[in-house]
Amino acid sequence: MEVAYYPGCTLKTNAKVFEESLINAFNKIGIKLKELNKWYCCGTVYSLATDNLMYRLAAIRNLIKTKEEGFSKLIVPCSICYNTLKQANLMAKEDEEAMAKINAFMDEEPDYDGSVEVLHPLQILAMKLDEIKRMVKKPLNKNYACYYGCLLLRPKEVAIDEYEMPTIMEKLVEALGGSAVNFPLKNECCGSYNVVSNKEAVVDRVYRIITNARKNNADAIITSCPLCHFNLKEMQKEVKKLHPDFVEMPVYYFSELMEKAFKEG
Amino acid sequence: MAKKKPEMKMVRIYIMGKEYKVPAGLTIMKAMEYAGYRYIRGAGCRAGFCGACATVYRKEGDYKLYADLACQTTVEDGMWLVQLPFTPANKATYDLNKIKPDDKALVNFYPELARCVSCNTCTKACPQELDVMDYIQASLRGDIAKAAELSFDCIQCGLCAMRCPAEIAHYHVAQLARRLYGKYIAPKAKHLEERVKEIEEGKYDEEMRKMMKKSIEELREMYNSRDIEPEEEEEAKEAD
């Protein structure tokens, strides 16, 4: 089975390991992720103003390309890209006036009608848990804190699971033989793009999240967002400077765990 | 019988708001000179290659803004013209020898790349019909080779940078991409390296010295009797 796949800028640079492990893991369960021939930076954050249509062009253009290449579903692993493309798609389905303007502006592209379905890989994996269990060669024997961050669960219209008590990532970890701890800060924002201009805020958030995970007996923390991954991983050095008794924790993408569990011993 | 002189078809154009009647079929550049203007900036090769004569124009009754080269575009009735001899686009200072050609190289020198909204205005403005938005996107994600390849025919006219809402200087980014590609990424020509080494080792010094001592007549004689097809000569010798 072949599905269209949208990597986003960061999966081609800092988060290459996410892309590689995801493609390998999906291959093992019989799904080929075919990267779109033409895709554009989605713009990361969805523009919330009622009249800011220009900032939504990129997302719509990607959905048009998906349709042009003959696909009806688009898999988007990066949480931020997923959130932006999904919200843009909802706008395309619900706001006729906005879409009329956008279609008229993008006169070099065919019109978009909102018919592509934007999905996150975790949603696909949730329906393949039995196959995943069968592919496990080396069960993960550790405790994992499943960190969702914000954009996989909010706003409610784009959430991949129940937004206050999600279990979709935990079920995956259990299918891979690991144990998922319950830690209350699983959907608390890591600070996101504040790392650009206000690093201290992010350092503080990361300290709280990792400490909470460790208090709930986690050995490692897993995520689906390259920005969360960057913040959680790189800011730990800064946390250590402020809190000398802080114990660092490894950070992985969920697909890295899949690759690990599927590998022959 | 006297031949009737053919009537020249004239078209109406507006140069910086003033109306002129010029012969149809002329390029914008020639039409402006016909109207009495003299180019002291914004003209170069007059052959569509140097990018100096960037022009922005509007057609009558059409709301769109078009951008093209003055030396390559024919005048149309009702054209409203303005010339852009220079684009004040930002160019980063860099030492090519000190840059690491990794996936952050381009975005570190031109962080405004992150402002691209994929509106495609740059592609629509390009007189060379390049895939401008595509090479900017490739630059944003660190694909230097693709950016270099797609921007190869850029003539640096600046029309893309003038119309970009994110204030990116497309052609400067592309130039850095091509420079990095040529210096670090493109495969090196082995035979060129070997030849340069031979020259530096002095393999051709003696012959050069001998030639420089010869007179004009001797040089002419040598030139006229040179081997034009050296491979055929060698094959003929071997056949003997």
Next chain:
Amino acid sequence: MSLLSKVEELSGQNLYACYQCGRCSAGCPMADEMDLLPNQVILLTIRGDESVVEAKTPWICAQCYQCAVRCPKNVDIAKIMEALRLIKLRKNIDYIKLEKIKKNLPQIALVAGARKYTG
């Protein structure tokens, strides 16, 4: 145009629906870095107090939608924060200088920063 009308127009939200329960501020992960709490921002905007536009709060907001999802009156506070940012950005007053930020940030951080902090 009054501050309140501008914010209502840009955000599409009815600020008068807020009854100051404070759930947004309680759930906001960045609240302790802010100078004005989200619920205070709404109150001051209704009163037409221009200090909300000069506050640090809209720029510390990480657009995590926690406030929007928890509001019992379905007021989307994330959109209100965006409106306050845009009031400055659309006057060509950027929050950061792109050329001054740290190099070698991942593209995701750079693009998000450019989108949120520059106009």
